[in-house]
Amino acid sequence: MGEVAGAGGEFAVKLGKKEVVAAALPMQEHWLPLSNLDLLLPPLDVGVFFCYTNPTTTASQRLGYGSLVAILKAALAQALVSYYALAGEVVQNSVGEPELLCNNRGVDFLEAFADLELCHLNLYNPDETIEGKLVPTKKQGVLAVQATELKCGGIVVSCTFDHRIADAYSANMFMVFWADTARSAAPISLRPSFRRSLLNPRRPLCVDPSLDSMYIPVSALPPPPKHKQQADEEGETTTTSRDDDRLVSRMYYVTAAKLSELQQRACSNGSKRSKLESFSAFLWKMVAESSLVANNDDNKTMSRMGIVVDGRCRLMSQGMDDKRTPMASYFGNVLSIPFGEKRVMEVVEKPLSWVAETVNEFVEKAATKEHFLGLIDWVEEHRPVPAVARIYCKPGSEEEEKEEGSTAFVVSSGQRFPVTEMDFGWGKPVLGSYHFPWGGEAGYVMPMPSPLANGDWVVYLHLFASQVAFIESHAPTVFRPLTPHYLNLL
Template identity: 25%
Template structure:
């Protein structure tokens, strides 16, 4: 798949944004978010987009009208989405369930969907046209919690794009809501209630009384003022690899640090098919070639290592990667009821020195990633919630480009939401958001291999070096959007 900016004039004609309210009266009440929900690190908007081809069996049906009616029905059950966030003492967020509504935009594009080619995947250059940022709508407190745009293409295909205030839900919670919309869209006459009734109960992930931080949380090191702890932990990772001391000493002598204040970032997305994944796995010792390393762990280790090399940091600088971990199900013992649609995610952190990560084999990075994920337990989640209360809801530690977050959405289900036109040719987060890469599944709109796409956002010179590092890892050019 080649990089392309299609030589077409792409125009979207939008109707005025409208507030869409629940189709029936809903309770007016104040509902608190959990202490996992309202941490500073979730106070941002996350977009998701889905591309649908024309379906002859839906001839005469307007996707915007079908989805608008289904959305209004879904909001009867998910009525907090139609409210507005308010901030109370200690920055505690609650939803004022006012039924003011969500923003809905109906639009038409002047081209056929097939003309967009590869660009329907992550890195979509037309995102701003397909999900219009209504002025004044992108705040956290006092703003609509959802922005939705349905754009019809001249071929009969369409896009469904949604922007979510992340404090309200994670990917799994959003998927539950989207599936409810899809149910009402497919069964407008017979569907009465969602198959999975939504459950609020955010108190289940609120801080304990009294709160107590019982686990290390390096993702919040700056807030915890844990410089001493950070240094100690990082140094421990360097003492068990004396066999590489000479190479590391050479790295310290030869590494060129990045000093230019390059602040403009660019977005690119990289494809990893079966061949690329096999090539990366071949860099591991034999004992890693089994299923002990998941594809997500493997790609995270690879991308983190290549990214660190591309940054050209001083060898003794600390770098971190955080992996989003979903706490649903029985694995972590949180015992949340089916239908709970709040945030049930945390992001444990792997950390080391830039010189170590750059010079040591891929297996070293992989072990760090696996150990970070293995930290997560019910107690870890409880400790995060308590930390939010004790430390004033701190932001994830950000130290330039040295911190990086990855989220695996390949099994989230965004590529399976069916409003009646079949499954989308692509569904997922369309771009990297700052330091976060969302791994997604993708198949070329014209057919082809299913691949995993990793979007990246980096300064241009760093991005070029990152691409070269990936090429070295795979021994051939990386397919790139």
């Protein structure tokens, strides 16, 4: 084994062999443009990992690490024939926009060993145990993979994707296809479609002015607040780098009973709210109240909360269950991030049902075919200037007084996360999760189904440390730290 990666924390990970896995069949080099919806994504990487214990074959014979890696690599090479975009590279075109060069550069595949048993892995604090240790840092290409052997004979399989190339739906498609290929499953899962024409802008363009309140060209971004500019120039520690104001990642589980309770509380006057809307509304109240406590100001402080909406089912004439429709297999980003903005005191004082209704209102406005067609046209209208979702951006200095202490976070629904389908031939994972400490100034939350398949959720939460502390002290029965005991590993 070679160098030590992430030697701090509770354990060390030794890096071993590094190999580039290319598609098993040769391919002609070609360019694949990014769609207008891809262009809304900044250069961010998203991690995902799966934990397996005591890998065995169908004959219940234990597999060694070398055999596991050989299966993973062989299946990956086969999967990249169909998912060739993941073996390419992102480069800039003549106008400065990113494009995908499909050249079969390959995927960096890293082997590693962790001096740790799975039953002792601190899942609650992924900043210490997952980041930089069990999930690879992608240095080149579109995708990086790491297979980490554990002392107990278990294995952690992880990937890091370039978000500009794949959203969670696309990543899920690939990972299930990879696992199916390893098992020689029949029929094989969805093969991807790269038909960018499915997301072509209309002629003439038809842009709803309301999109200007959701997205902004980077050229129109205001300068940072004065206090941040001054601190940066003087090399001082800014507010967001203090211990209580740094973004941290945590993992929890929320029981099915608590989700049902929140859903019941979120419904009123005969209205029906989804579990995601109800959970998001509750979390919005928690984050807003933590801001109120921290700032002791109920007049100026604002709070924003967004929810990621997948546009595939909105853009197809058939339902999502009809795999014949091209959008069902489309590989790329088909996302929008509507959000609500309210005064902190209003979010805190209003009942959960009112907050959930607010969530439902801004989500429903974006959950339409016309919204996504308009968003494609909006991007076309501003090209080649890149744009970003407004919820990720701090308002400028002219709004500084109003926005001091404001909060913003995004909830991304991971209910399609295929944790129970990620069987490479040695059994289902005992845990799977996304890992996305993306480095912005807005929080990020991803609820996923529990691997126990009992209706519980596993929640990846990336918020400011002060917000996390408040949530844990005020809602300990809702947000329960994810432990090996919960996963029946002890």
